[in-house]
Amino acid sequence: MATIPMTPAELDEPKTSLWRDAWYRLVRNKLAIFGLFVIIVLAFAAAFGPYLTPYDFLSQDLDARNAAPSWAHLFGTDDLGRDVFSRVIYGTRTAFVVAIVVTAIAVTIGVALGAMAGFFGGWLDRIIMWLTDVTMSVPNLLLVVVINASLKAPLAAWMEAQYMATLNPFFRETIWVDFILVFGSMALISWPPYARLVRAQVLSIRSRPYITAARALGLTTRIILMRYVVPNAVGPLIVSVSAGLGTAMVLESAFSFLGVGVNPPTPSWGNMISDGLRVWQHYPHLLAAPAAVLGLATVGFSFLGDGLNDALNPRGSK
Amino acid sequence: MQGEPLLKIENLVKHFNVRLGAFGERGATVHALDDVNFEIIEGETLSLVGESGCGKSTTGFTILNLHQATSGKVIYKGENIATFDDKAMRPLRRDLQIVFQDPYSTLNPRMTIGEAVGEPILFHKLCTKAELPDRINRLLTDVGLPPRFAGRYPHELSGGQRQRVAIARALACEPKFIVCDEAISALDVSIQAQIINLLLDLQEKYGLTYLFIAHDLAVVRHISDRVGVMYLGRLAELATREQLFANPLHPYTQALLSAVPEADPVLEKTRQRQVLQGDVPSPLNPPTGCRFHTRCPIAQEVCAQTIPEWRQIEPGHMVACHMVPGGLHA
Numbered sequence: 001m002a003t004i005p006m007t008p009a010e011l012d013e014p015k016t017s018l019w020r021d022a023w024y025r026l027v028r029n030k031l032a033i034f035g036l037f038v039i040i041v042l043a044f045a046a047a048f049g050p051y052l053t054p055y056d057f058l059s060q061d062l063d064a065r066n067a068a069p070s071w072a073h074l075f076g077t078d079d080l081g082r083d084v085f086s087r088v089i090y091g092t093r094t095a096f097v098v099a100i101v102v103t104a105i106a107v108t109i110g111v112a113l114g115a116m117a118g119f120f121g122g123w124l125d126r127i128i129m130w131l132t133d134v135t136m137s138v139p140n141l142l143l144v145v146v147i148n149a150s151l152k153a154p155l156a157a158w159m160e161a162q163y164m165a166t167l168n169p170f171f172r173e174t175i176w177v178d179f180i181l182v183f184g185s186m187a188l189i190s191w192p193p194y195a196r197l198v199r200a201q202v203l204s205i206r207s208r209p210y211i212t213a214a215r216a217l218g219l220t221t222r223i224i225l226m227r228y229v230v231p232n233a234v235g236p237l238i239v240s241v242s243a244g245l246g247t248a249m250v251l252e253s254a255f256s257f258l259g260v261g262v263n264p265p266t267p268s269w270g271n272m273i274s275d276g277l278r279v280w281q282h283y284p285h286l287l288a289a290p291a292a293v294l295g296l297a298t299v300g301f302s303f304l305g306d307g308l309n310d311a312l313n314p315r316g317s318k
Numbered sequence: 319m320q321g322e323p324l325l326k327i328e329n330l331v332k333h334f335n336v337r338l339g340a341f342g343e344r345g346a347t348v349h350a351l352d353d354v355n356f357e358i359i360e361g362e363t364l365s366l367v368g369e370s371g372c373g374k375s376t377t378g379f380t381i382l383n384l385h386q387a388t389s390g391k392v393i394y395k396g397e398n399i400a401t402f403d404d405k406a407m408r409p410l411r412r413d414l415q416i417v418f419q420d421p422y423s424t425l426n427p428r429m430t431i432g433e434a435v436g437e438p439i440l441f442h443k444l445c446t447k448a449e450l451p452d453r454i455n456r457l458l459t460d461v462g463l464p465p466r467f468a469g470r471y472p473h474e475l476s477g478g479q480r481q482r483v484a485i486a487r488a489l490a491c492e493p494k495f496i497v498c499d500e501a502i503s504a505l506d507v508s509i510q511a512q513i514i515n516l517l518l519d520l521q522e523k524y525g526l527t528y529l530f531i532a533h534d535l536a537v538v539r540h541i542s543d544r545v546g547v548m549y550l551g552r553l554a555e556l557a558t559r560e561q562l563f564a565n566p567l568h569p570y571t572q573a574l575l576s577a578v579p580e581a582d583p584v585l586e587k588t589r590q591r592q593v594l595q596g597d598v599p600s601p602l603n604p605p606t607g608c609r610f611h612t613r614c615p616i617a618q619e620v621c622a623q624t625i626p627e628w629r630q631i632e633p634g635h636m637v638a639c640h641m642v643p644g645g646l647h648a
Binding site for chain 2: 213214215218227
């Protein structure tokens with residue numbers, strides 16, 4: 001019998017796992033690493049920034065209103081003399097909290113429903129897909145505006161009533177109403193793409209020949225799910241989650257910009273942009289600072305998402 | 319015919335229900351496999367040939383219970399395994415293995431070669447964890463791959479190497495019987511020869527029985543002990559290799575064989591080609607009587623009305639054709 005052609009020696013290094021392979025590919029992708037770097041810096045700012053900023057995001061210095069950027073105030077001050085740099089950093093925290101919580105809720109709902117639809121099929125599949133179609137057919141902004149406009153007041157009144165009844169200080173924090181409504185409504189519009197993605201993944205993997213091959217080996221359904229379906233399905237999901245985090249940040253800003261997101265005085269990039277837009281001809285830094293950081297975050301997540309997409313696809317060109 | 323039958327296939331039927339029309343409003347049945355009878359003798363290579371869609375692969379899948387048979391029996395060790403569920407089949411999967419046409423799509427892209435080959439060994443508890451690397455090395459060597467390939471992923475291998483991995487994975491279960499489902503069809507001709515020789519070597523070494531599903535008659539002639547010819551879900555003819563190639567009885571077999579080119583240019587010039595008219599009818603609505611009668615050059619009225627009997631014409635030579643004279647009723 002003919003001998004097997006030998007491949008170059010450098011290909012013979014033992015490879016531990018496809019994940020490590022993917023990591024090597026990701027590290028070689030400069031844009032993805034740039035994105036990852038931006039995200040790490042922003043995440044660090046979100047986690048520890050508020051403890052490190054020179055000013056409290058609420059402290060006002062009415063003598064130094066609308067000051068241009070200087071060494072004392074890196075991004076200047078706003079119309080109440082608050083340090084914009086500190087506010088942008090605190091806004092990073094808002095953006096990250098919203099993005100992570102919303103994406104976590106949306107992914108949980110989406111994966112559960114999508115996997116069920118793909119795996120069981122039949123009428124369950126039809127109902128779930130009908131639900132995603134209906135949800136996706138409603139304009140996102142409209143839905144969120146309607147939910148917030150109609151529910152915020154009653155919910156706040158309910159919280160007030162609870163406080164009066166129980167005197168529990170928890171109910172005085174109307175910020176929770178904000179967050180619950182923002183999280184809830186954003187998760188509501190964000191889950192359908194995940195459900196569709198997971199369903200498509202499960203459907204396509206279920207009919208792959210290697211699943212038949214695994215059955216022919218006599219493996220149990222559980223092993224087939226754990227070792228064959230899940231590892232092959234998570235790649236696209238990771239990519240989609242990375243891109244989804246960026247999208248969630250933009251959504252949060254958009255809603256805050258429209259006044260249906262996080263309420264002042266909690267700083268959010270969106271309401272800072274909204275405030276800045278009114279005076280940008282005179283004080284451009286009030287618009288530029290939050291907008292630039294939002295842009296940077298979006299670009300970071302999208303570069304990382306693209307890089308992950310290339311890295312996790314083993315057949316992708318180098 | 320010497321040797322004990324390893325598997326007996328009796329009146330095996332496989333129909334697929336499909337939905338047609340833009341909205342799936344019409345139900346229909348694909349007659350993939352109808353009333354198929356044959357035995358697979360221990361240690362032999364039985365080939366199934368026929369056009370695409372004639373039910374060769376369905377036969378292999380249904381024997382292994384990867385498709386649930388609509389009716390009929392597959393007798394293995396005295397039991398009808400066609401009615402077994404997944405759980406009952408599990409211990410038998412060790413004995414009855416399969417090598418697929420496309421090795422790339424049948425290997426999990428997220429598992430290394432070593433994991434893919436080792437998985438069935440551990441699952442069926444054929445050795446301890448400590449012995450596993452040794453076992454994997456031995457299997458890879460058996461199929462002509464260097465043991466260091468164990469750490470590689472399928473996408474890092476060539477087509478022929480992947481097919482060797484697929485063979486090693488099937489061998490890992492220490493099977494008695496392997497269905498080679500178009501196992502060489504997706505490979506280059508030069509690689510095909512290597513894989514065929516490998517399969518023959520392994521057969522000799524481990525006493526394997528093959529059901530070799532193919533459409534390349536030259537390959538079939540080279541490796542088979544017996545050959546079955548299928549047409550539209552039914553067996554048309556089944557005979558030893560010598561009988562079939564020297565004395566094809568069924569008009570469909572004759573047409574198939576006449577399509578094989580001769581290597582000798584002088585013979586090739588005088589070769590009588592018998593070109594069949596028309597296309598294979600749809601298995602959704604197969605012809606009545608003999609399924610071949612719509613294209614058969616010698617069809618009579620009876621062929622359109624009655625299904626021909628599966629008859630033995632001479633010892634070991636079965637055929638289903640009204641026009642073949644004589645024969646002992648099987």
